[in-house]
Each structure stands twice: as C-alpha cells, then as structure tokens.
Amino acid sequence: MTNKRIFISADHGLAVVYFLQTDVLPTLLKGGVEVVLLTDDGLVEQIQRRFGQPGLIVEGLRLKQARHYFETHDHSTQYWLHFLRWMGGSRRINTNAMDGHLRQMQHETSRRGKLLMPFIRAATAVLRRSAVARRALVNFQMRYTPQIYGDLFEKYRPALVVASTPGWRFDRYLLREAVRQGICTATAIIGWDNPSSYRLPGAPVDYITCWSEIQKEELVLGSDWQPERVNIGGIPAYDGYFRKQWQMSREEYFALHGLDPQRKLLAYASSFVTFAPNYPNIEALARLVAEDRLAYPAQLLIRLHPNHFIPGSLYEKEAQRVRQLVGELPHVHLVEPVPLGGELGYYSGEDMPEKSSMMAHADVFLTVYSTMVVETAIHDRPIVSVCIDTPGGWNTPGKFSLALSEIAEWPTHLRFRQAGAGRVALNPEQVREAVNFYLTQPDADREARRRFVEREVTFTDGSAGRRTAEYLLSLV
Structure with missing residues (x-):
C-alpha cells in the first residue's frame, strides 16, 4: 500500500x-x-x-x-488583486507596516497606477472594515x-x-x-x-x-x-539556536574573519534596505570603532542584507559603498550572506553557522528592528536598534523613502521596544551611549530579553x- x-x-x-x-x-x-x-x-x-x-x-x-501566467493573463487585474490582499487586512490590529507600503505604492507606481490609486485606497478602506468584502476578494481570485x-x-x-x-x-x-x-x-x-x-x-x-x-x-x-x-x-528554524548546533567557537569564528580577540565585537546586521539606507548607521558605527571613541577598544563586523545583491539596484550601490568604507577604516570587517542559488536567493541555510556565531560572539548586536533582534535575544546578547535618518532618504527621483525614526510603531518594532529587550538609537551620539552602556553592563536587560523570546517564539526547548x-x- x-x-x-x-x-x-x-x-x-x-x-x-x-x-x-x-x-x-x-x-x-x-x-x-x-x-x-x-x-x-x-x-x-x-x-x-x-x-x-x-x-x-x-x-x-x-x-x-x-510568473509567465501572472505576467500574461490579466496581469493588471492579478497585480491589483495581489496588492489589495496585501493592504486589505482588518483594521482590528496594527496596520502601520501596511500603511508604509501603501505610501510607497502611491509614490512609486506608474502614471496609470497613480490614476488608479484613489480607487485602490477606497477599496482598501472597505476591505479593512468588512469581513464580507475580504472573503469575497479571496474567493474571487x-x-x-x-x-x-x-x-x-x-x-x-x-x-x-x-x-x-x-x-x-x-x-x-x-x-x-x-x-x-x-x-x-x-x-x-x-x-x-x-x-x-x-x-x-x-x-x-x-x-x-x-x-x-x-x-x-x-x-x-x-x-x-x-x-x-x-x-x-x-518556529522550527530556531531550534538549532536553542541547541547551539550551528554555533562555532569564539576562536574559530574570530579566525574566520580575521578579528582581533583583544577587541570587543560590535556586529551590525543590515536590514530594511527597501525604504531607507543602512549606510548612515554603518558609517556612524565604523567611525566610533576606527576612532576608538567607545568605552573599550572595539571592532565592527557588518553583515549585508540579501537585498544588497539585487543587480543594478540602489541597494547594490549601497553595498559597494560599504565595501569601500571597510577598505578605508581600521577594525571594520564585512560578512556577506551565502546564496543558496536559483530564485531562492541569499536567505540560505548555508548561512546558519555564520549567523548563529555572529550573534553568539557579539558583545553588542546592532540592526534596524530586523528579525535578528529575536534571534539575538535567543543568543542572550545585548541589542541596539540603530535608526539614523538620512535627509531626503535615498534622494533618488521616483524612489520612496521612509525615515527610520517613523517605523517605531510598526507591530514587531513596537513589541521589541515595549518588551525592553534592547535600546533604540536615533543619532550617532545615542549610538555611542547605547553601545557603551552594554559594553560596561553586558547583563543589563537579560530578563527582558528572556521574556521577549518566550512571548515571540513560545517553545524554547x-x-x-x-x-x-x-x-x-x-x-x-
């Protein structure tokens, strides 16, 4: 049988x-x-x-x-159905993240799309208020x-x-x-x-x-x-973190990236590159390290985001700027995600030992509210969300930008802040203060991190x- x-x-x-x-x-x-x-x-x-x-x-x-079916069979209808599904969830929960994407669409869509946007906004408003309308949309597709x-x-x-x-x-x-x-x-x-x-x-x-x-x-x-x-x-993908099955020793990991065992390690994971540049965050940290302006001699390890590898994109250009900065300043290092290949991109299981070891051995871990705040809390390391705004954002015609200081109310970001699982820094001086706080008090907020992990992932065994x-x- x-x-x-x-x-x-x-x-x-x-x-x-x-x-x-x-x-x-x-x-x-x-x-x-x-x-x-x-x-x-x-x-x-x-x-x-x-x-x-x-x-x-x-x-x-x-x-x-x-993809061929999507692009050749009533493409415009399928496209807007997809967008309405994305934006049209009930307003009974926090919609701040979706609202940011709605603003992006309003700014970046084609001329024809801009003419349609009033109708799309009206449809979105109906969907957010009506379960009947939401069911009808799901069935229609x-x-x-x-x-x-x-x-x-x-x-x-x-x-x-x-x-x-x-x-x-x-x-x-x-x-x-x-x-x-x-x-x-x-x-x-x-x-x-x-x-x-x-x-x-x-x-x-x-x-x-x-x-x-x-x-x-x-x-x-x-x-x-x-x-x-x-x-x-x-979340099954985090079981390996709790078991420490991917984690390299500190000596092995430092040797892999040519890190100095006598210096504290700051690890920065790029994120959120769609709406705002990461470069100001990275440059501020790099200069703090290179100029020895922290409580202890330190070094910086920067992790690029998978989107940094989109050919011809603004994000790819930002990655080049980061590589140039790494080449110019002392004690600044770079790690690039390993691709799985095909269309599955740079979010890869090949990368789990790298990610786990980076978080486990960082004296302070920094990012922009990315999922890695949860992963780093599992590794019980201090976390700082760095949100330094760039005047004008991407400063590119037709490209929407959203100030990082405006995303604090997004659902997951709000939960991180309310949990007290880490600190938030909005300018270079606040970054220096937050990093020094954790360098001198590494056990601070440990209990808050533990409770945060239990609420967000449930099973920690x-x-x-x-x-x-x-x-x-x-x-x-």
Whole structure:
C-alpha cells in the first residue's frame, strides 16, 4: 500500500531551512508519509544530493511558468488583486507596516497606477472594515488558477499541500490547484513580521501554523482565520539556536574573519534596505570603532542584507559603498550572506553557522528592528536598534523613502521596544551611549530579553520542529 503523500512548497531559502534543516522533515517521514518537496527548478538536483533520503521526493516548483501566467493573463487585474490582499487586512490590529507600503505604492507606481490609486485606497478602506468584502476578494481570485501543476497532482495524489506562505507569493497557484481538486491545504508562518505585514491569503487555505499566541491573534483578528484552525507550533528554524548546533567557537569564528580577540565585537546586521539606507548607521558605527571613541577598544563586523545583491539596484550601490568604507577604516570587517542559488536567493541555510556565531560572539548586536533582534535575544546578547535618518532618504527621483525614526510603531518594532529587550538609537551620539552602556553592563536587560523570546517564539526547548510536523501529520 502506498504511503500518503504531502506536498511542501519551499519557494524561499528560509523555507528550505524551516522544512529540511529542522526536525520537521524527519518527524514527517517517521510518521509514515512521503514528502514531495517543490522548490526552485534549478536547485532540484542540488537539494536532492544534499537532503535526499528514503521518503523524500524533490520536484520543480515551475516558478517560470507561474510568473509567465501572472505576467500574461490579466496581469493588471492579478497585480491589483495581489496588492489589495496585501493592504486589505482588518483594521482590528496594527496596520502601520501596511500603511508604509501603501505610501510607497502611491509614490512609486506608474502614471496609470497613480490614476488608479484613489480607487485602490477606497477599496482598501472597505476591505479593512468588512469581513464580507475580504472573503469575497479571496474567493474571487480563484478564477486565476492556471493549469501548471495538474500532472504533479495526478502523479502523486497528495493528501495535504503545505506552503511557506498562505499564497502571498507564486505559491498561490499551487494552493489554488489544491483547492480546486478538493485537497486539504495548510501553511506555515516562516517570518516574524509576516502576519502583521501581509494579510489576506492568495487562496482559501484550510489550516495555518504560527510561532506564538501573538501571531495567532494577528491572524485571527487581522486576516479572519478561525481560531481552531490556527496552530501555535513555535518556529522550527530556531531550534538549532536553542541547541547551539550551528554555533562555532569564539576562536574559530574570530579566525574566520580575521578579528582581533583583544577587541570587543560590535556586529551590525543590515536590514530594511527597501525604504531607507543602512549606510548612515554603518558609517556612524565604523567611525566610533576606527576612532576608538567607545568605552573599550572595539571592532565592527557588518553583515549585508540579501537585498544588497539585487543587480543594478540602489541597494547594490549601497553595498559597494560599504565595501569601500571597510577598505578605508581600521577594525571594520564585512560578512556577506551565502546564496543558496536559483530564485531562492541569499536567505540560505548555508548561512546558519555564520549567523548563529555572529550573534553568539557579539558583545553588542546592532540592526534596524530586523528579525535578528529575536534571534539575538535567543543568543542572550545585548541589542541596539540603530535608526539614523538620512535627509531626503535615498534622494533618488521616483524612489520612496521612509525615515527610520517613523517605523517605531510598526507591530514587531513596537513589541521589541515595549518588551525592553534592547535600546533604540536615533543619532550617532545615542549610538555611542547605547553601545557603551552594554559594553560596561553586558547583563543589563537579560530578563527582558528572556521574556521577549518566550512571548515571540513560545517553545524554547528545541521542540518546535517536532511539534509543527506532528500538527501537519494530524491533518493528513
């Protein structure tokens, strides 16, 4: 008798980590199901070589076909449906993050888009107030279900289809096909800010598993999920942090990057490069270190953001400026994320030892409210969110900029501040003060960090992967 099968869509590097580099896959296989992993077509052989084992089948996700359908079949309608799903969640929860993206669209859209924006804003206002309108939007999009995956469904006959988003990306076409065939669907929340930054699903999805009670509330109140269909399973990708399975020794890590063991380590992880430059934050820190203006001799290790590698972008140009700065100043070093390849980009499981070690061995960790504030709190290191504004932002015609000082009320950012899990610095002098505070008082805010982690990720014993897989098995 053939085992039941589960389709898993891993259309992002972090999804590969979530499903393949945690206890999720082993628990599913031990539970007696076969897993058909759908991922970037160009990486099928690579992933099969690395993760191949009995019970795991790797197939292409056919992203090129999905993109072609999106771009050639009622493209304008599909485009605005996607935008309305993104912006149109209920106003019962904090909408500040979505409001920022709405302002960006108003500024950056085409001339025709600007003419449509009053209607889009009006539709968004209706959606935020009406659950009936939101349900109608989710159901309406089912008419855009291409014949991309029919042969895979016929070949494998899955009992459950699992995606790493509820159809926020091109996985919507896979989920819609499953719905049309009457197959149970589920999704996993991979990102910390996903439930507050993206809202309505791209297909009618049956079940969802998330990190915490906080995310569950965001899903229920903001996106109309039924509470009994929302599972709290923690975040499997962080189990390795709690187990310290990726962490290098301090000596090994310092040798890897040519760091001075006699100097304190400041680690800065670039983030939020879409709306505002990171460069002022980086330059301020680099000069504090190079000019020895801190309480102890220090060095700076800068981590670029995956978006810094988008060819021809403003972010790529910023990365070049950072590389130039690193070459000019003493005690300033650079680490660049390792790409998985294909369309899965620079969010890669190849990078987990680097990330974990960077956080574990930093005397002070600095970023801009990124998800790494949660990850660093797990490593119990002091955290500073650096939000130095650039006059005029990107100073590029047609490019929207949002001052970093304006994002403090975004849902995840607000929770970080309210938890007291770290400090916030809005100018170079505040950066110096915050860094010196933690250099001289490294145990400050430790209890606040611990409580922050417990609220945000729920399970701190390395069991999230097993719990999540057991939930998915219960749906088969």
